[in-house]
Amino acid sequence: xxxxxxxxxxxxxxxxxxxxxxxxxxxxxxxxxxxxxxxxxxxxxxxxxxxxxxxxxxxxxxxxxxxxxxxxxxxxxxxxxxxxxxxxxxxxxxxxxxxxxxxxxxxxxxxxxxxxxxxxxxxxxxxxxxxxxxxxxxxxxxxxxxxxxxxxxxxxxxxxxxxxxxxxxxxxxxxxxxxxxxxxxxxxxxxxxxxxxxxxxxxxxxxxxxxxxxxxxxxxxxxxxxxxxxxxxxxxxxxxxxxxxxxxxxxxxxxxxxxxxxxxxxxxxxxxxxxxxxxxxxxxxxxxxxxxxxx
Numbered sequence: 001x002x003x004x005x006x007x008x009x010x011x012x013x014x015x016x017x018x019x020x021x022x023x024x025x026x027x028x029x030x031x032x033x034x035x036x037x038x039x040x041x042x043x044x045x046x047x048x049x050x051x052x053x054x055x056x057x058x059x060x061x062x063x064x065x066x067x068x069x070x071x072x073x074x075x076x077x078x079x080x081x082x083x084x085x086x087x088x089x090x091x092x093x094x095x096x097x098x099x100x101x102x103x104x105x106x107x108x109x110x111x112x113x114x115x116x117x118x119x120x121x122x123x124x125x126x127x128x129x130x131x132x133x134x135x136x137x138x139x140x141x142x143x144x145x146x147x148x149x150x151x152x153x154x155x156x157x158x159x160x161x162x163x164x165x166x167x168x169x170x171x172x173x174x175x176x177x178x179x180x181x182x183x184x185x186x187x188x189x190x191x192x193x194x195x196x197x198x199x200x201x202x203x204x205x206x207x208x209x210x211x212x213x214x215x216x217x218x219x220x221x222x223x224x225x226x227x228x229x230x231x232x233x234x235x236x237x238x239x240x241x242x243x244x245x246x247x248x249x250x251x252x253x254x255x256x257x258x259x260x261x262x263x264x265x266x267x268x269x270x271x272x273x274x275x276x277x278x279x280x281x282x283x284x285x286x287x288x289x290x291x292x293x294x295x
Contacts, residue, residue, distance in 0.1 A: 034063060112180060135181060151164035174188070
């Protein structure tokens with residue numbers, strides 16, 4: 001696949017094993033994301049052409065800004081506060097610490113500052129994952145019996161949440177309390193798997209127009225879905241395992257998308273030289289800045 005054939009450029013050309021969890025800090029104009037299985041944290045200022053890759057002592061899957069001095073890293077062992085200045089990590093709360101078979105996965109901050117945190121089996125064991133609600137020092141389980149937690153995102157007013165179990169490829173919709181980020185009703189199917197859909201729903205983000213942008217794992221694209229769950233746009237990308245989108249830029253008008261190289265054969269890696277790289281879409285977005293998490 002030639003990059004010139006696609007509506008994107010390379011934002012960071014490191015071939016990560018499992019790029020995931022991108023987010024953006026507007027105060028420093030910096031994008032952050034993780035390599036889950038590679039145990040890395042990637043830092044890339046938008047004004048720079050170079051990224052800094054930090055080693056992690058665990059598998060981290062999600063990242064959020066707390067304030068100018070602190071960041072939150074969601075990992076297989078729990079929630080950790082990271083010092084912005086020197087990268088020092090200190091555990092804030094354990095998460096499924098008594099279960100070595102699971103790890104954290106897709107997570108996102110609700111508009112009120114709460115965070116939904118997904119877990120899954122390290123080898124995708126059936127129904128071993130859950131989604132937790134974390135807010136102001138308290139964590140509670142809100143959904144369970146999920147195999148691969150993904151697609152966590154929220155409406156701009158915080159009244160609706162979405163998530164999926166990627167193996168079903170059905171995206172669920174649930175009413176949410178805008179003040180707390182807690183579900184107030186029963187989750188119901190929103191996007192139902194169709195044979196024509198490419199791959200499986202992975203990470204997602206909702207823009208200011210109410211479109212849900214979903215990365216399609218093994219689908220080589222990002223798709224936008226409207227309020228009726230119809231696909232209104234598909235952007236093809238030059239690799240197979242697309243993992244998660246995020247809005248970046250001071251006006252959230254750009255989108256980066258992470259990908260993975262994990263599990264590919266040597267032949268597939270040769271055919272997909274951009275696997276594991278992070279892409280910048282060549283179009284303007286009406287995005288939203290992700291809120292800071294309140295710990």
